[in-house]
Amino acid sequence: MAVTRPVPGRLARWAGAAPVPVHVAVGHGGDPVLAQLRADRRVEVVATPRHATVLVVAGHVPEAARTALHATHDQVRAPRATVVVGVEGTMVGIPHAVSVPRTGLVDGLVAVQHDLLAGDRDDPSIGPDDNPVAWQGVGPHGQGGEGMMGGVPWGRPMAMPPVEGRDGLALDRLALRLGPFLAGLPPLLVVDVGLQGDVVEEVAVEPVPADEPPGSMGTDGEDRPSVVITELVALAELLALVGLAGMAVRVARLATGPVTPGDVAGLRRRLDRPLGLRTATDGVGRLDLSGRAGDITARWRAWLDRAAAAAAGDRVPPTGTLDLDALAHELLGMELGAALLSLASLRPQLAAATALPAVAA
Amino acid sequence: MIEVAGAAHPVVGALVVVAVLALGAMAVAVTESVVTAHVAGSPLGSAWSRPWRRAALVLARPQPVTERPDTLLWVLAPAAYVGMAALGLTVLPLGTVWAVADVRTGIVVLGSAEVLAMVAVFLHGWAPNSPLPLVAGYRFVAAGLSFLLLSIFVLIAAALPAESMSFGRIVASQEDGAWNVLRQPLGLPLFLVVALAVSLHGPLDVADAGELAGGTTAEVSGPARLAWGFARRAMLTTYAVATAVVFLAGPAGPLLPGWAWLAVKSLAVVVVLVWIGQRTARVPVERFVRVAWTVLLPLSFLHLAIAGVVTLA
């Protein structure tokens, strides 16, 4: 029962002209759509569905990630709307989704936002309206809890029992499944994290299992995005994560148009200076995976090299896939932010790992 | 009866403070939009009106709800954060002789406004009962406790030549002598670090970090999100005015009236801070805590020594 009241007229007029805040759920081959949305001035890609009015489903979302997609859809605050790029909404299990081709995507989004503000559109939430765990009226105090730490207070248990951390203090450990649609995480990657404070004490990295692609699903007939787009979208996502919104838009705009080696060289000149992107990436996320040791700076420099080579037209070897268990072992002991940045810095390799089996030629 | 240099009627003072914070927050929002558009290489035309349209849309969106939040603290956080920005602004001289309340212990009031603002940001991270904002709130406390000492040392160094802790006397001490930006060189960079960190802007925005899905604002939407955005920009306004007062002799200057000079200098500081924000990526928290304690703190000791020697010479 979404609580929506039509927005007062004058506010609606002003709000209508605002850039559409969009949360992008990226599936297989969704990178070109993500670049297109980030490059366009009439759209603002936001970090969490709470800040968004429209959920955009880009690329092919396999069956295994459907429940997570429905949960993400519900967490966009009502009145909400969903736009699926290039495929029927019902294919993704969201009944009221609007299917928009990639060409007129941004105009479709602006139109959807106008409907939302006028009160003509509001997708109902898919998930249950009430907490399946019965907690109201349960237990001595009627909130489902018992004793000091036990029971299901307000429908959810408390983090128990305490576990000994690496510094000998036995405190609570939060077991979190950071889902496939967290902003900046490589597409369709689930990270099972055991957090003590903000240090990762347990971690497992699992890609969402891909199902075989029925027919011409995915990015309306285009094959795997070219190397340049994959590298530049990874760079744009990393820039957005570390707070350089302007540079992220510039890189995304580069990724949507034709790319010349000169452009990439100009980009490197802008980024590769001491007090720029390197403030967040120098010496952070130091991983040595299958012989290639380096921090996040080394990896985004490698992206720029590969993008320059691909722009110059010569053959670029496909990125080797990763041993995810070795990666998980490397992430142990990192701070949560550094771990998420490290995963974002492995986007091309991890995209290859979760790629559609048939297409990963 | 302890005499206080400049002081206004409480109601007049409150209206002036709210007006200055509102104007300042709008100026910061427009500067951010224009600088982001410039860095992104897009046309600057629509960048000027983009913040108002964005604010209207955010205001039109529904308010945040989570499963079991601490709603009292969740509402108290933006209110306390703006209250502390206002508290800091009241003790700063806004005109040549005019200030809302130029009390004798001005720099201690600004210091306590900063500390209680840190408490407000921690509450904003704690209240939603959601993992990512909780981690962001704790990260900010680590950074907040580290840059706190820098701001106190810099303000005390500015109080040495003025022989008083009131900001009005600090401006007076700069009028006859040289401006503090010249005779106390290390002060401005250290105070810019504090200004960025306390107002969650640019490279020191550890509380609303993008990598934690928006940090403490991961669960916030609607008018509450507008209130938090306004609070951050109001705090940046207060610290821009404080930087102008402490280092650029605030309202002092030829020809133009006092408040005009203060507006020009504060806007310059805002542009510098926002420009740094769009060119430097976020500093990891562990590194910032280590650098603040092992590099910036000794630098502020040196800064204090220089200020002492210069005052005595």
Add this chain to the structure above:
Amino acid sequence: MTGTWVDIAFGVFAVAAAWFGWRVFVTDSMVRATFSLLASFLNVGAILVLLLAEYLGVAMFFMMGVEMTVMAIYMVAFMMNPAGLNPMQMVHQPRVAVVVGVLSTAGFGAVALAADLDTVAIVDPDGTIRALGHELMGSSMLVMQVVGVTLVATMVGAVVLSAASGRFGPADVGSVPPAIVPGDDTTRPGVDVGGDGGGHDHDHGHGGGAHGHDDGGDA
């Protein structure tokens, strides 16, 4: 600011300080308890400003803000049910505590009422901060330096006790607590002879049983 306004303000701040002080021990959520203690301190700071000790009042805002933030971190880390999702019942000997509390209030109150203190007006209200400065740099300089040494000792002690590992490796590796009865190994703390375990901790402490010697080894 005429006298009556000061009295009204004092009354409001005094009642608020006492009420928040009481709330500290009755709220369930530890964060709310800590920041109601902060509110109590802020009200006492405001009373100090009314008492014309302006610097001390505002400095209390600053000091207690930091102290209560640190206290909130430790309250949430070391208290069960930190967010008060279940009602808090961490109280023992409640009646004794109430009686002693009331007795101490009555005792100090009696002292306040019985003593006939002749009030003296402040000689130079404008110069109180300057006088404090001269005092600290002059005859109370010894107080300041002793405070400096105390603070260094506090810092070193706090780091020694709390840091997980120092220059010479983890704090609890290799160190074995001395036996309470010299020479009698079974009385070495941390060795659960009777297997009765700590009252509230949820599983055994470090390695139980008689092998106390390598007790710290498996930390």
Add this chain to the structure above:
Amino acid sequence: MTVVTVLLVAAVLLGIGTWGVLSQQSFVMIMMGFELAINGVMLAAGALWRFTSGGEPRGQVLVVVAMLVMAVEAAIGFALVVAVSRARRADTTEGIAELRR
């Protein structure tokens, strides 16, 4: 607002602090009680400085020293809580019953 009324308020704070110290089981809550008691002491010292000392700066130094006592007590107290929690996994007074042996 005379010296007697302010001292009475200080006495109330001291009483609440004492009640808090004696009634709570957890280490950190006991320290909250001490903090509240020292809060009352500081208020009493401020009142006596204002009304009976005629502006004598040593009165203010006494309040600063009381603040020092609170800071040192908090720092060493929390360090001990961490040390005991690391060694003994106990966070309440009952947890370290072995000392009574």
Add this chain to the structure above:
Amino acid sequence: MAQSMLGAFLAVATATVVAATAVAGVALWRRPVDPTAVAWSATLPWLGGHEPETHAWNRFHARYYPMTLVLLAFEMEMMFMYPWAVVFAELGTKALVEMAVFLALLSLGVVYLWREGGLAWQ
């Protein structure tokens, strides 16, 4: 217009309270206080698509606790530096030397904290 110190602080308090209540009003406008007023699936914390097993509120293991303890002690120094700043110009080098000794003493504690690795995440 010279005005008494208490009048000045009344102005400070009024401005702070007015600004705070204005923003509290905005933050409370049309806010559903009862979480059950909204669909339950919309109130789950955002983790990227999955539901958390436990409440987020836990005994949070802040990893920088030694730094906080040293700050508690180090911060007492500010209480002595503020009055020192007011009388510094009158007393000259005597005050400078005295504060230099005080600062040197306290920086020993910070050096010890850094040396023992207390600044890193424990």
